[in-house]
Amino acid sequence: MKRLSDLTTGLVGQPMLEILNIANALAATGRTIYRFEVGDSDFDAYPHVIEATKQALDQGNTKYVASNGIEPLRQAIREYTAGKLGFTPELNQIVTMPANSIIDFVIRCTANPGDEIITLDPYFPTYEAVASYTGIRQVTVPLREGFRLDAGDLEARITPKTRLIIINTPGNPTGAVMSEAEIRDVAAVAAKHDIYLLSDEIYAENIYEGRHFSPSFADQCRERTIILSGFSKGHSMSGWRLGYAIGPAELIAKMGLMFNTVYTCLPPFIQHAGIAALATERRLMDERRSYYRSLRDLMVNLLNDIPGVTCAMPAGAIYAFPDISGTGMNSKDFARFVLERAGVALTPGAFFGKRGEGHVRLCYLRNEETIAAACEGMKKALGGNKRAVKFA
Amino acid sequence: MKRLSDLTTGLVGQPMLEILNIANALAATGRTIYRFEVGDSDFDAYPHVIEATKQALDQGNTKYVASNGIEPLRQAIREYTAGKLGFTPELNQIVTMPANSIIDFVIRCTANPGDEIITLDPYFPTYEAVASYTGIRQVTVPLREGFRLDAGDLEARITPKTRLIIINTPGNPTGAVMSEAEIRDVAAVAAKHDIYLLSDEIYAENIYEGRHFSPSFADQCRERTIILSGFSKGHSMSGWRLGYAIGPAELIAKMGLMFNTVYTCLPPFIQHAGIAALATERRLMDERRSYYRSLRDLMVNLLNDIPGVTCAMPAGAIYAFPDISGTGMNSKDFARFVLERAGVALTPGAFFGKRGEGHVRLCYLRNEETIAAACEGMKKALGGNKRAVKFA
Numbered sequence: 151m152k153r154l155s156d157l158t159t160g161l162v163g164q165p166m167l168e169i170l171n172i173a174n175a176l177a178a179t180g181r182t183i184y185r186f187e188v189g190d191s192d193f194d195a196y197p198h199v200i201e202a203t204k205q206a207l208d209q210g211n212t213k214y215v216a217s218n219g220i221e222p223l224r225q226a227i228r229e230y231t232a233g234k235l236g237f238t239p240e241l242n243q244i245v246t247m248p249a250n251s252i253i254d255f256v257i258r259c260t261a262n263p264g265d266e267i268i269t270l271d272p273y274f275p276t277y278e279a280v281a282s283y284t285g286i287r288q289v290t291v292p293l294r295e296g297f298r299l300d301a302g303d304l305e306a307r308i309t310p311k312t313r314l315i316i317i318n319t320p321g322n323p324t325g326a327v328m329s330e331a332e333i334r335d336v337a338a339v340a341a342k343h344d345i346y347l348l349s350d351e352i353y354a355e356n357i358y359e360g361r362h363f364s365p366s367f368a369d370q371c372r373e374r375t376i377i378l379s380g381f382s383k384g385h386s387m388s389g390w391r392l393g394y395a396i397g398p399a400e401l402i403a404k405m406g407l408m409f410n411t412v413y414t415c416l417p418p419f420i421q422h423a424g425i426a427a428l429a430t431e432r433r434l435m436d437e438r439r440s441y442y443r444s445l446r447d448l449m450v451n452l453l454n455d456i457p458g459v460t461c462a463m464p465a466g467a468i469y470a471f472p473d474i475s476g477t478g479m480n481s482k483d484f485a486r487f488v489l490e491r492a493g494v495a496l497t498p499g500a501f502f503g504k505r506g507e508g509h510v511r512l513c514y515l516r517n518e519e520t521i522a523a524a525c526e527g528m529k530k531a532l533g534g535n536k537r538a539v540k541f542a
Numbered sequence: 543m544k545r546l547s548d549l550t551t552g553l554v555g556q557p558m559l560e561i562l563n564i565a566n567a568l569a570a571t572g573r574t575i576y577r578f579e580v581g582d583s584d585f586d587a588y589p590h591v592i593e594a595t596k597q598a599l600d601q602g603n604t605k606y607v608a609s610n611g612i613e614p615l616r617q618a619i620r621e622y623t624a625g626k627l628g629f630t631p632e633l634n635q636i637v638t639m640p641a642n643s644i645i646d647f648v649i650r651c652t653a654n655p656g657d658e659i660i661t662l663d664p665y666f667p668t669y670e671a672v673a674s675y676t677g678i679r680q681v682t683v684p685l686r687e688g689f690r691l692d693a694g695d696l697e698a699r700i701t702p703k704t705r706l707i708i709i710n711t712p713g714n715p716t717g718a719v720m721s722e723a724e725i726r727d728v729a730a731v732a733a734k735h736d737i738y739l740l741s742d743e744i745y746a747e748n749i750y751e752g753r754h755f756s757p758s759f760a761d762q763c764r765e766r767t768i769i770l771s772g773f774s775k776g777h778s779m780s781g782w783r784l785g786y787a788i789g790p791a792e793l794i795a796k797m798g799l800m801f802n803t804v805y806t807c808l809p810p811f812i813q814h815a816g817i818a819a820l821a822t823e824r825r826l827m828d829e830r831r832s833y834y835r836s837l838r839d840l841m842v843n844l845l846n847d848i849p850g851v852t853c854a855m856p857a858g859a860i861y862a863f864p865d866i867s868g869t870g871m872n873s874k875d876f877a878r879f880v881l882e883r884a885g886v887a888l889t890p891g892a893f894f895g896k897r898g899e900g901h902v903r904l905c906y907l908r909n910e911e912t913i914a915a916a917c918e919g920m921k922k923a924l925g926g927n928k929r930a931v932k933f934a
Contacts, residue, residue, distance in 0.1 A: 152705060152738045152766060154796060155654050163609070163799035190606050200604075204596045212592075212781035214582050217555070254804045262547050279803045313544060346544045374544060389604035389809050404546060407555035411671045412646045417781050420809065 160283035165275060165501045169485055173495040184524035186512035187495045189322065189468060191386045193515065195427075196434060199387065202426030206419035215418045217410035218402075219246030219394065223421045226428045227394055234354070234362075235377075237370040242399045245406045246416055246424070249352055249380030249393025253316075254280045255405045256376055256395065260346045261286045261313040268307055269316045270299060272323055272471075272502035272509075274350065277316055287311075292505045296462070297326040301335035308343050315340055317365070318350040320357055323471050323502045323511040325464020330363040337365040340374055346401075348376045352393070355384025355435065357466040358443045371396045383468060385427040386438075392416065392424050442468065442515060449514040452525035457532050468515050471499070475508040477532060484510055492527030552675035557667060557893045561877055565887040576916035578904035579887045581714065581860060583778045585907065587819075588826060591779065594818030598811035607810045609802035610794075611638030611786065615813045618820045619786055626746070626754075627769075629762040634791045637798045638808055638816070641744050641772030641785025645708075646672045647797045648768055648787065652738050653678045653705040660699055661708045662691060664715055664863075664894035664901075666742065669708055679703070684897045688854070689718040693727035700735050707732055709757070710742040712749055715863050715894045715903040717856020722755040729757040732766055738793075740768045744785070747776025747827065749858040750835045763788045775860060777819040778830075784808065784816050834860065834907060841906040844917035849924050860907050863891070867900040869924060876902055884919030 166187060177183045194200070218224070224244045232238040247255070253276050261267055263285035269277045271290035281288035289312070291303050304315070317336055319328035328336075340347040347365055354362045366375045380393025395405060409415075446463070449470050453461040458477030461470055474484045481498035488494040499509030514521060558579060569575045586592070610616070616636045624630040639647070645668050653659055655677035661669045663682035673680035681704070683695050696707070709728055711720035720728075732739040739757055746754045758767045772785025787797060801807075838855070841862050845853040850869030853862055866876045873890035880886040891901030906913060 151702070151736045152652065154793065155651055155657075155705075157654075158651050158796040158800075161796055161799040161803060163802040188606060194602060195604055200599050203599055207592050207595055210586060212587055212779070214580055214780050248805050250806045251804050259547055259550050260544065262549075265547075276803065283800070283803060310543070313547075344543050387604070388606050389811065391805065391807070391809050401546065404550040404553055407550075407553040408675070410555040411553060411668065411675060412643050413640055414642045414783065417783050417809075417812065419781065 157283050157285070160285065162279050162282050166497060169489065169495060169497070172486065172489055176489070176493065181493055183493045183495055184520055184527070185495045186514070186516065186524065187497045189513050190382075190388045191468070191515035192517060193386055193438070195385065195387045195390075196430055198430070199385065199423050199426050203419055203423040206422035211418040211422055213418065215415050215421070217415050218406040219244065219416065220418060220421050223424050226425045227396070230428045231396065235364050235366055237366065239371055239396045240399065243371055243396050243402055244394060245402050245409065246392065246394045246421060247405075247409050247413070248391040249378055249382060250276055251409070252378045252393060252395045253277060253350070255408055256346075256348050256378075257281065257286060257314065258284060259401060259404045259408065264311070265313045266309060266311040267314040267316060268304065268312060270318065270321070271504060272297070272321070272499065272506035273316070274318055274322045275501055290503055293324070293326070297321065297324040299328065299332050299336070301332070301339055304336065305339050308339070308345070312343065312345055314346045314348060316348045316350060319362070320353040320466025322353065322467055323469050323497070323499065323506060323509070325467040325469050325471060327357055327360045327465040328363070329360070333363045333365050337368040337375070340365070341368065344374070346374050346376065348378060350378045352378060352380050353383050353467040354379065356439070356442065356468055358439070358446065359465045366396070372398055374398065376401065381424055381427050385430065387423070387427060390420050390423055392420050445514045445516070445518070445521065446470065448518060449512065449521050449525070452522065456525065456529045459532070468513050470512045470514055471509050473509055481507055481510050488528050488531060491531035492524065494524045494528055549675050549677070552677065554671050554674050558889060561881065561887060561889070564878065564881055568881070568885065573885055575885045575887055576912055576919070577887045578906070578908065578916065579889045581905050582774075582780045583860070583907035584909060585778055585830070587777065587779045587782075588822055590822070591777065591815050591818050595811055595815040598814035603810040603814055605810065607807050607813070609807050610798040611636065611808065612810060612813050615816050618817045619788070622820045623788060627756050627758055629758065631763055631788045632791065635763055635788050635794055636786060637794050637801065638784065638786045638813060639797075639801050639805070640783040641770055641774060642668055643801075644770045644785060644787045645669060645742070647800055648738075648740050648770075648793075649673065649678060649706065650676060651793060651796045651800065656703070657705045658701060658703040659706040659708060660696065660704060662710065662713070663896060664689070664713070664891065664898035665708075666710055666714045667893055682895055685716070685718070689713065689716040691720065691724050691728070693724070693731055696728065697731050700731070700737070704735065704737055706738045706740060708740045708742060711754070712745040712858025714745065714859055715861050715889070715891065715898065715901070717859040717861050717863060719749055719752050719857040720755070721752075725755045725757050729760040729767070732757070733760065736766070738766050738768065740770060742770045744770060744772050745775050745859040746771065748831070748834065748860055750831070750838065751857045758788070764790055766790065768793065773816055773819050777822065779815065779819060782812050782815055784812050837906045837908070837910070837913065838862070840910060841904065841913050841917070844914065848917065848921045851924070860905050862904045862906055863901050864904075865900055866902055873899055873902050880920050880923060883923035884916070886916045886920055
């Protein structure tokens with residue numbers, strides 16, 4: 151007899167659907183909707199990346215290639231990693247696939263149903279979504295004041311069933327950049343208890359103050375550390391769906407076999423775009439980062455002008471994560487309120503874990519006019535209600 | 543404690559690695575290797591498809607889009623399906639993803655570990671690879687003389703644990719096109735026992751004699767039939783990694799949630815390529831098919847000239863699947879023999895199931911010179927050994 155399998159009951163997908171549906175319905179009436187809910191840039195990929203993609207298409211890079219990724223791209227990743235993190239991974243430590251898939255593949259290749267993985271809270275929702283459908287238990291470590299991690303909080307949650315710790319620096323949604331001391335503590339805990347450590351570094355090129363530090367310092371990804379990286383955020387290439395993992399060779403081999411089984415390979419012309427992206431002049435990257443920083447500053451300053459809203463300055467990533475508890479609303483009510491009253495679409499903090507409640511997330515990679523108009527609208531909508539606005 | 547998960551022991555990936563390694567080692571010595579092992583065309587995608595991909599890149603179709611696929615592509619699939627199969631699926635019956643992923647997603651969304659799926663034998667290896675790593679049991683139905691299916695053989699293998707039947711017409715590796723009567727029998731068995739039916743129709747545009755008939759006639763994919771289709775074979779677009787499933791809305795919704803969880807979405811510029819591909823003039827498709835037919839005829843005729851080899855004329859797909867049992871070798875020994883003695887890379891039939899043994903698979907979408915030279919080489923290598931060549 152046919153029936154859907156057990157795992158389908160755990161498939162949650164995007165929690166944003168309700169907000170998206172209201173936003174789309176309002177937009178369909180002709181109303182201007184300011185969209186800050188998607189973690190993507192309004193700015194295009196670099197022209198040389200688009201040209202490289204087109205050139206690869208013209209040159210016939212349009213057939214099946216190796217599942218782990220074409221060698222020129224993996225060589226380019228080796229060199230980029232040497233420059234960025236100070237070690238050169240072996241070719242067999244690298245596999246290319248969409249960065250989001252790396253989360254699914256690492257979790258499924260290291261944990262059985264019933265095993266546990268530890269994430270920080272707030273966390274990127276895909277960690278939860280994968281745990282949910284695989285029957286693997288997500289254990290969360292609430293971050294402390296300023297979204298800092300206390301290593302004791304982490305270690306207290308390790309059990310004999312813990313297989314994987316996931317960190318994310320700079321963090322989505324908080325924008326917090328983990329300090330070298332925090333990273334060293336996490337690496338020490340992972341080593342002491344012999345647990346895999348997935349370091350989600352997708353925002354490593356999006357740091358405005360401080361510097362990126364990776365737990366790969368401890369083992370060069372040979373023992374337990376897996377780096378997740380990709381091109382969506384640092385190189386404005388979300389639509390290319392290109393990322394890569396660097397990790398212990400035996401785990402990377404399994405992930406490659408899984409990618410082969412499920413996906414065959416990534417489009418080769420997309421991999422050529424990755425080679426071009428890694429060769430982007432530092433000057434261009436710095437220019438774009440400076441511009442992003444100015445957008446961050448603008449958004450955070452304007453958010454702090456809104457009654458009931460306070461926003462710390464995030465050191466990295468592409469999000470403002472203001473505290474909206476002063477409005478008296480919870481994060482979902484606030485999201486619906488500003489969408490209906492000010493046409494501003496943003497993400498309730500509750501989607502990022504219990505510790506995300508009381509906050510909302512806005513991706514500020516929009517133009518200045520959009521940011522200014524949206525913040526002005528929210529200020530007006532909340533203006534007469536400095537405290538305890540109740541969503542009707 | 544860290545350890546790889548149980549499912550990693552079931553990851554088998556490509557069984558071709560040994561042959562590929564020998565082929566690559568020989569090629570590295572400067573020797574000409576004639577490659578027939580990959581199920582891909584030597585011919586490029588249509589120029590208008592490449593242009594559409596480049597235009598979509600130039601027009602900024604490079605950001606996140608809906609996980610189920612952009613609506614213009616799904617609308618184009620509706621129209622194409624109406625023309626090809628005589629029914630118009632609803633939008634919520636369609637999800638786009640790489641065709642190979644559809645196999646993984648359909649199996650995982652319909653069967654639990656310990657459940658059973660039924661495939662024909664010979665079969666496309668991904669069916670086995672997915673069953674292997676998920677702990678779902680693959681039950682095979684050996685095809686009879688001429689690779690025909692007897693419905694009684696199928697029904698005899700149904701148990702209370704059977705969740706899914708997978709058919710593949712035209713078939714890989716056999717090239718057999720299932721008759722309308724065979725398809726009606728399969729659909730009746732699936733309906734009688736209330737089982738999902740995955741119809742892998744990736745080669746539906748690669749038929750040279752007879753016509754394509756789909757089990758979707760019975761339910762318009764509303765009840766149990768899932769069509770797997772894509773652009774790799776019919777439109778020579780293997781490197782785009784674009785396919786689609788049409789099925790019952792509740793199953794398609796789950797597959798979309800799973801795609802959202804694991805991959806987020808497909809690149810939008812690749813989806814625009816799909817729209818262009820579906821608009822390909824019938825004349826161009828017919829021209830290419832005629833050319834493919836001539837390559838098939840050439841290869842089959844030349845194979846039949848080789849001592850110990852007999853090859854039936856396949857009605858569809860892109861493979862010759864000769865019987866090599868007359869050489870006295872099994873299929874793996876034959877594959878190594880012709881690779882080392884004649885520089886011909888092909889796929890042992892044993893990789894496609896027990897019923898594939900005694901055969902080898904060659905993809906004939908190569909130019910005439912390559913086909914002629916390879917067959918000449920195999921003929922010479924086998925010439926002095928009309929019977930019982932033993933691989934040293």
